[in-house]
Amino acid sequence: MNTTQDRHRGTRRHVGRTGALAAALGMALLSGCQQVRQSISIGDMSSAYNREIWWMSLWAIALSIIIFVGVSYALFYTVSKFRDDRHGAEPAQFHGNNRLEVALVVVPVIIVFGLSVLAVKSLAVVNNVNAEAPKIDVLGRQFWWNFGYPAATAAAGGVVTNGNEMIMPAAQPVAVTVTSGDVIHGFWAPNVGGQRAAMPAVKKTWMIDSDRPGAYQGNCSQLCGASHANMRYKVVVLEQARYTATLNAMQAYRAPEPAPGSAEARGYALFMQGKPSTGAVACASCHRVQGTTAAGAAGPDLSFFGTRRTLGAGIWEAMTEAHWTDEKAAAELHAWLKHSPVVKPGSLMPRYDGGEYLVQGKSVKGGTLTDTEIDDIAAYLRSLQLPAEADYWKGTPVMGAPTAGGTP
Numbered sequence: 001m002n003t004t005q006d007r008h009r010g011t012r013r014h015v016g017r018t019g020a021l022a023a024a025l026g027m028a029l030l031s032g033c034q035q036v037r038q039s040i041s042i043g044d045m046s047s048a049y050n051r052e053i054w055w056m057s058l059w060a061i062a063l064s065i066i067i068f069v070g071v072s073y074a075l076f077y078t079v080s081k082f083r084d085d086r087h088g089a090e091p092a093q094f095h096g097n098n099r100l101e102v103a104l105v106v107v108p109v110i111i112v113f114g115l116s117v118l119a120v121k122s123l124a125v126v127n128n129v130n131a132e133a134p135k136i137d138v139l140g141r142q143f144w145w146n147f148g149y150p151a152a153t154a155a156a157g158g159v160v161t162n163g164n165e166m167i168m169p170a171a172q173p174v175a176v177t178v179t180s181g182d183v184i185h186g187f188w189a190p191n192v193g194g195q196r197a198a199m200p201a202v203k204k205t206w207m208i209d210s211d212r213p214g215a216y217q218g219n220c221s222q223l224c225g226a227s228h229a230n231m232r233y234k235v236v237v238l239e240q241a242r243y244t245a246t247l248n249a250m251q252a253y254r255a256p257e258p259a260p261g262s263a264e265a266r267g268y269a270l271f272m273q274g275k276p277s278t279g280a281v282a283c284a285s286c287h288r289v290q291g292t293t294a295a296g297a298a299g300p301d302l303s304f305f306g307t308r309r310t311l312g313a314g315i316w317e318a319m320t321e322a323h324w325t326d327e328k329a330a331a332e333l334h335a336w337l338k339h340s341p342v343v344k345p346g347s348l349m350p351r352y353d354g355g356e357y358l359v360q361g362k363s364v365k366g367g368t369l370t371d372t373e374i375d376d377i378a379a380y381l382r383s384l385q386l387p388a389e390a391d392y393w394k395g396t397p398v399m400g401a402p403t404a405g406g407t408p
């Protein structure tokens with residue numbers, strides 16, 4: 001794979017032993033995983049949201065510079081004019097200067113008012129939800145995301161949702177409504193627009209957008225627990241026609257029925273029923289797979305898992321054409337299914353290696369599945385693919401990284 005990059009390149013620039021040590025430690029920590037170095041930027045001008053905030057900031061900064069220069073001038077002027085060595089005599093004593101006092105109140109009021117007009121105007125622009133705009137419902141949970149498309153009803157029933165990977169059209173603002181299923185999280189994909197807190201029982205709607213198709217990085221921006229830093233997602237911006245086609249394919253999608261006797265069929269049975277004899281909980285109780293009876297909501301929607309290129313909310317990324325069939329990616333998927341709380345601190349998915357893990361501070365013992373059974377389940381998950389023409393990763397440039405999601 002050509003995507004191995006360490007994301008801590010900055011540490012290597014430090015000279016001296018501490019820098020070298022930090023770099024070595026960073027490399028050691030990172031050697032187990034493979035991440036694409038993807039940059040995020042609040043200055044991405046392909047988003048109208050960012051352009052609005054950019055111009056507002058420029059005005060605010062320009063105003064601040066004028067104030068700074070004015071105040072500095074007044075200060076230096078007074079200090080120099082009334083220096084003691086030039087004025088041996090006692091200064092004139094007077095009391096009260098109404099004009100000065102009024103000016104000192106009025107001028108700051110005007111400045112603050114001007115700045116607030118700028119901010120309120122920008123807020124009005126970015127929060128102005130257009131009723132016609134495509135809608136996306138974002139749900140943050142410890143430590144993953146679900147993205148729902150309320151206008152897209154699936155032929156198999158329910159609304160189209162996808163875990164940890166969000167698609168949206170290019171050059172068309174999208175109304176995102178964000179909330180949380182547990183603690184406070186933060187939705188933040190700076191290249192497509194500003195961040196908002198995802199709070200339980202509160203829904204916030206605003207508009208995000210991007211003119212440029214590509215895969216952008218999103219992060220949780222609110223400290224929310226052990227895997228806060230592992231609560232990432234991708235925003236895949238698609239050209240209009242492709243977006244519509246992909247969403248249509250998602251609506252029409254039904255999970256493929258595995259051929260009798262195949263690994264996928266064995267995996268499907270385990271997915272649906274678990275293995276009660278060893279205490280292995282059914283995956284279907286927590287995950288949804290469109291077109292099957294699996295309708296769990298405690299974990300991310302896995303309907304299109306085979307098409308996805310991230311695992312465990314970005315703890316692993318398989319951003320090449322081979323995705324889950326790639327040897328390393330397959331090993332990661334196996335490890336995840338076996339014991340995700342070992343791979344990802346605080347993961348609320350059970351262990352399937354019989355080990356203990358913590359749920360709300362209480363130690364819980366996982367059931368057991370054999371390595372072969374886990375591989376069967378992985379084969380089933382890999383088969384959950386959208387039709388090739390609806391593969392939203394294919395040909396999609398990964399922003400800030402020297403890679404694209406395979407040939408178009």
Ligand code: HEC
Binds near residue numbers: 352
């Ligand atoms: C008790 C509920 C629960 C059960 C049972 C469960 N999971 Fe999960 N699963 C979760 C949660 C929660 C996450 C998200 C963990 C995270 O990223 O922090 C998850 C994440 C995943 C992911 C990664 C999804 C992504 O978006 O990258 C896969 C794949 C997965 N589970 C498969 C399975 C399979 C297969 C089984 C059965 C062997 C299973 N899960 C059983 C709760 C569960």
Ligand SMILES: [Cu+2]
Binds near residue numbers: 140143184186222223
């Ligand atoms: Cu979070």
